[in-house]
Amino acid sequence: MRCCTRGTAPSPAAAQHLGILAWLRRVRDRIDRKYAQPLDVEAHSKTGVNTGQESRSTRRCAALTMTTMDLSIHTTPLPHTDPEASLAFYRDALGFEVRKDVGSGEMRWITVGPPGQPGTSILLAPPAADPGITDDERRTIAEMMAKGTFGWVMLATRDLDGTFERVQASGAEVVQEPMEQYWGDRDCAFRDPAGNLVRIQELR
Secondary structure, eight states: OOSSOTTSOOOHHHHHHHHHHHHHHHHHHHHHHHHHSOOOHHHHHHHOOOOSHHHHHHHHHHHHHHHTOOOOOOEEEEEOSSHHHHHHIIIIISOOEEEEEEEETTEEEEEEEOTTOTTOEEEEEOTTOSTTSOHHHHHHHHHHHHHTOSOEEEEEESOHHHHHHHHHHTTOEEEEEEEEOTTSOEEEEEEOTTOOEEEEEEOO
């Protein structure tokens, strides 16, 4: 709809609308002029004037810094229900070394990991030991562990068939023999004594 006809004065509402549009154009032009000029860092560092561009530049630098942080995957926890049985599986069947064994009875925290890779570990820990976990949550965790749907870990080896044969010979529960997956990987899978799924991929 046209706000007015040629030769007639615009209505008050139309005039207000046109005024708002004109004001928005002036604001846009002012912003364009302000940020079209390159930032004189040296001048602003002397005067201490904050143009707003500095904060945007700082945010960009912070984002870039985050992408170059020196982080690594150090330890992943898995629950155990029988510490000795879990220790035997990871130490004897998988060949992991024992790095730390803290506690006693069922309340043991056992750190294991592959030889030659001291920066990567698995922490075998008692389930639901956190005092903040409720009784209902403990029952749910126990039920999921009994079904083998609570914890899992993914390992890798260049000799998948040989690894499978050695782990199978230890008496471990086989979930899947070595096979090609539709997504392109070849792997096998076992369950540890606590019911955690241990999937082993072939490195190619």
